[in-house]
Amino acid sequence: MLRIDLMDDPFSVNKALEFCAASPHGSLHHARKLFDQIPQPNTFAYNTLIRAYANSPFPVPSLRLFSQMLYCNRAPNSYTYTFVLKACARLSAIGEGEQLHGFMIKSGFGSDAFSTNGLVSMYASCGRIELGRKLFDLSVEKDEVCWNSMLSGYADCGLLDQARRLFDEMPEKGTVSWNAMINGYVVIGDIGAARELFDRMPERNAESWNTLIAGYAKCGFVGMSRKLFDEMPEKNVVSWSAMITAYVQGGFPKEALDLYEEMKRVGMAPNWAAIVSVLSACSQLGALEQGVDVHAYAERNKMKVDSVIGTALIDMYAKCGCIDRALEIFDKLASKDVFSWTAMIGGLAVNGHGAKALELFSKMEEGGVRPNGVTFVGVLCACSHAGQVQLAMQYFHSMRRKYGIEPQIEHYGCMVDALGRAGLIQEAVSLVQASPGKADPELWVTLLGACWIHGNVNTGEYVLEHLVKVKPDDGGVYVLLSNIYATRGQWDDARRVRMQMKSKGLKKVRGHSSIEINGLVHEFYVGDKSHPKTVEIYQLLADIYCRLKLAGYVPNTNPVLFDIAEEDKENVVAYHSEKLAIAFGMISLDAQAAIRVVKNLRVCQDCHTVAKLISKLYNREIILRDRNVFHYFRDGSCSCKDYW
């Protein structure tokens, strides 16, 4: 902080202020403090701070500073207007923007190129593009920036044809114009048109490459993103974070983490955006240790925990089974927005704290934060976990009535699951039939899952009839129905369904589990004997079964289909891939180390029971991530509260 005797020299103070405001991380606060100590800030000082706020995530103070400026008789200049207009644009504050426009005309600032550019952007961002165009046509001295403002204005409004017409008319197109046009196509998802322009443009800068990298990722072509990333001549920090994000959004969290490590190795310092994305990658993987490392990195580098990083942290800790850490971050978070609340509510719900999640939702409503559709996914999921079907129904109806949010397919999914689990199969069927676009196969699959839980053969058959029509290529559907028959001992029917499946050439996805030991991933399939430590693994499993059975454990062989001898069925279940991986973890890791296993399918009932018992009898922590949920086994119980 500046010594007070220097405060008398406006020039030094302004330089210090400018330096402070321009620093990358969290210095806006210091700039503000410095500004507040200046006895009589001049126009330059105001402009510096107004600009800093206008470019920050929370531009509101720019508007307030502008009012304060007028009140203190400090004359705004065109620089001031540019950034106050930018703040209005960012906030879509059309009222303030129009007022400002009127004020500008009165004080003679309405028609120079600088002001025109700001006004065009402001009107475009506020959805009044036609007003922007009028000003654009009226302005006599149009520079390239002016054309570009108009161009990106059209692009922001999704009016790509008009943008393109302007682009083709432009007397001189600079790299920025090309980039703006390319970005416009990227936003509407026309990656082909974007690529065509990219190939045609005379000079490409990092932004051109980065735009396209992100563009391919948005369209699901992560491979193309990577190709460009490798080809581009000079990668900057945005290129790296864009590529990391591309991997995360494309569902390749492992690759995202690898790239993050490589980024650090080549000496590129990860910034805010990279941290946010890589935290999301850790969430997807359930990679707690890496997540903790990333968190520590952010702290070491004094990154401010704003609502975005805060949300990413909450989600990461929650998805890694550390619900207490997630709550701690949430409680400390100064600015909670709907994302942070939603992540926390959903996190509590999947960790089995349904009641606490609902409590938090009430607090959120009391705090005046408006929930969105995603929030309700968490809320309905929480009701399911808490066994509160009636409550779920109430929330489901309140979505539209109270908040005007139309329930989407995923909300129907939650409800079908909640009703189905509670045994209200008929109600669940009615809901599926009442859902928008009622042929959505996923809802029927959920329904079939409920039929399986309750051994409801009749509805199961009815549901499958629908499913084979809409989802004829999914082997999982047949497996579910044959499981239903099997639980009822209807082996002929079970076999018939299996035969049907086979005759159509459909296969069930093979389950496999993996465990990482010293950076090396070991993979196991059911009954796998290919691992070098196979003998030790099977010996340990035999020992485990001995102790478990003494403790009263009875194998649950429900998922094994065929009417083979009970003893043989036990053997199939006994060597499920997750059990092999857990046993391998037990012989490879220290007794205190948590055993982290990832499974590609849902964990079966028996493996779940066995994992709980191992955690108690062997005093080991087991963290098993399956296709849907995170299971955190400790002292004989699981974080999922036996709901998954």
Place this chain on the structure above:
DNA sequence: CTAGGGTTAG
């Protein structure tokens, strides 16, 4: 004036 960000059922 152009590039990178967080929450979504089974």
